[in-house]
Amino acid sequence: MSAGSQTLYAWFAGSADRFGDCTALEVGGETLTYGELRDLVERLAARLVASAGGVAPRRVGLLASRSVTSYAGYLAILRAGAAVVPLNPEYPASRNAATAAAAELDTVIAESVGADGDLGVPLLVAGSEELAALRAQAPPALPPCPATPDDIAYIIFTSGSTGTPKGVPVLHRNIDAYLAHVVPRYDVGPGSRLSQTFEPTFDGSVHDLFVAWGGGGTLVVPRRGQLMSPVKFINTARLTHWFSVPSLASFASRLGTLTPGSMPTLRRSVFGGEALTLSQARAWQAAAPGSRLENLYGPTELTISCTEYGLPGSVEDWPRTANGTVPMGSCYSTLESLILDEKGEPAGTGELCVRGPQRFPGYLDPANNAGRFLTRDEDGTLEHHAGTSPLTDRHWYRTGDRVTVEEGGLLVYLGRTDHQVKIRGHRIELGDIEAPLREQAGVRDAIVLAVEGPDGEKDLTAAVSGSGCDAEELYSALRARLPPYMMPRRITALEELPRNTNGKIDRRALLAALGDTPH
Structure with a gap:
């Protein structure tokens, strides 16, 4: 099928037709063939529709992780024609509830009663006992999947600068263009x-699932603890393909397990979610000499990734970049890219803007579109989208990422144009942490910075000003609002935050006062 003409579920169903007896999923000690997984998905999808009164739901939350429920549930939601909205059992109940409300969920598939933390929407429990009961039932008579290429396939919520997560709806045609x-x-x-390796709330997980299922491969799901020993997991699971954030490569190196030739089964190694350094890549390549190594780049809004760079087989042929990172490479041939400097003029260094079939249709809340899109006429006239009118195919998405073109025309990532950071693959608006800090009693102002942690990776540190601020009380308040990856390593209370002559918080002076190294 041509790009944009196939639904996300069809990528799995096509492989189920061709490879029914092949293994599709290994998780939690269970192994399911494509045929077995599809039979379970059909039953769960029928149960989902029945629970909604016989009418296909529009948007369904998925509150499960690293279990058959998680993967069968994801496919069942798609099979029913609904959009998948991943929730995370490890997130505070208040954050999942906020996501459920923003997404206007019809129902939630969860592993157990009480797992929802009172999301305010109906709950369909699909734990191991419920799935066993479904398997024993007669095959349902479901109509064909009603989803169309212009329907939403999934919604990922990313960090928002106002303290409210932003919903990113991805259409079936967007993800189909990516998978094609x-x-x-x-x-x-x-x-x-x-x-x-990725949680369902991170869009890298969609790559994991449907690159495996789109080609007839086996998705091998590690227990969370197994990711603490990446090399051991790769060898025990006999993996041929690996995809993760570069932080896991650094972690394996610090463990002392990333030794030359230590991962002989790997044929493909792909990294994304944050900048991959050349030193990380060299260590991984030496440990997996039979693997082709590739770097992916792309925000959620451009459907997982939009640029790629495959490193040459010989390390001697690798490029040397000014900042020591592996190049982003170039945009996919189906996409258009534009680099604009601070004046809005095309340049070799500036903000990357992209448009094409992978570009999402705009945020769930149209107000978030303001300033994130632009058009550029042939005469160079720029018009920034105000968020009040419909988006068209002419609109470029502003990634907020600064890039430069180095030797050979390769794009190289320089950093963010704003205060958004990536911590171990998770995209975080620092304002999403600052906002709840400012709401606490006694806090006048708050700032969060990305610094270099003890292990050499990015970390978060926070400083607040005010009277009677207690760090432990602030930590307690944040834990009730934020997922673990957004928790600062340290919160420091100061009488005043340092400011420059313009009255703005002086970040450099603050870093010096805290004794931290910027990143």
């Missing part, structure tokens, strides 16, 4: 064994 590019690229087929 990447699935053939990675030589996946029966016998391929692919990692699943």
Whole structure:
């Protein structure tokens, strides 16, 4: 099928038709073939529709992680024609409830009663006992999947600068265009064994699932603890394909397990979510000498990734970049890219803007579109989208990422144009942490900074000004509002935050006062 013409569920169903007896999923000690997984998905999808009164739901939350429920549930929601809205059992109940409200969920599939933390929407429990009961039932008579390419396939909520997460709806045609590019690229087929390192609330998980299932491979899901020993997991699971944030490569290196030749089964190694350094890449390549190593870049709004760079087989042929990172490479051939300097003129260094079939249709709350899109006429006239009118295919998405073009025309990532950071692959608006800090009693102002942690990776540190601020009380308040990856390593209370002559908080002076190294 041509790009944009196939639904996300059809990528799985096509492989189920061709490879029914091949293994599709290994998770929690269970192994399911494509045929077995599809049978379970059909039953769960029928149960989902029945629970909604016989009418296909529009948006369904998924509150499960690293279990059969998580993967069968994801597919069942798609099979019913609904949009998947991943929730995370480890997030505070208040954040999941805020996501459920913003997404206007019809129902939630969860592993157990009480797992929802009172989300305010109906709950469909689909734990191991419920799934066993479904397997024993007669096959349902479901109509064809009603989803169309212009319907929403999934909604990912990203960090928002106002303290409210932003919903990013991705259409079936957007993810189809992505998969049409990447699935053939990675030589996946029966016998391929692919990692699943990302949580469903991170869009890298969609790559994991559907690159595996789109090609007929096996999705191998580690227990959370197994990710603490990446090399051991890769070897034990006999993985052929790996995809993760670069932080896991650094972690393996610090463990002393990333030794030359230590991962002989790998054929493909892909990294994304944050900048991949050349030193990380060299260590990984030496440990997996039979693997082709690739760097992906892309915000959620451009459907997982929009640029790629495959490192040459010989390390001697690798590029040397000014900042020591692996190049982003170039945009996919189906996409258009534009680099604009601070004056809005095309340049070799500036903000990357992208448009094309992978660009999402705009945020769930149209107010968030303001300033994130622009058009540029042939005469150079720029018009920034105000968020009040419909978006068109002419609109470029402003990534907020600064890039430069180095030797050979390769794009290299320089950093953010704003105060958004990536911590171990998670995109975080620092304002999303600052906002709840400012709401606490006695806090006049708050600032959060990305610094270099003891392990050399990015970390978060916070400073507040006010009277009677207690760090432990502030931590307690944040834990009730934020997921673990957004928690600052340290919160320091000061009488006043340092400011420059313009009255703005002086970040450099603050870093010096805190004794931290900027990142």
